[in-house]
Amino acid sequence: MRARRSKDQIIVEILNICEKGENLTNIVYRSSISFTAIKAYLAVLMKNDLLIYQDGSPRIYKTTPKGLAMRDRLEGLHKLMEGLKI
Secondary structure, X not given: OOOOOOHHXXXXXXXXXXOOXXXXXXXXXHHOOOHHHHHHXXXXXXXXXXXXXXXXOOOEEEEOHHHHHHHHHHHHHHXXXXXXXX
């Protein structure tokens, strides 16, 4: 059974999935998060300019340069946290 993920871990995962562009269905499948929850995360990420939505066929979500920088910072923080003995 998969351990429960924190919001920041889910955000990093979504930003990774969308790095080269991905449609909604594949984001849901690859992240193992419900459609409803993904829609909420995508809305927050787009509101903060971490993701963009490319309208077309298929409709694609893509991580912005700001999103890539945020992902890198969060991944670095996760590595530091793993080293702590709490």
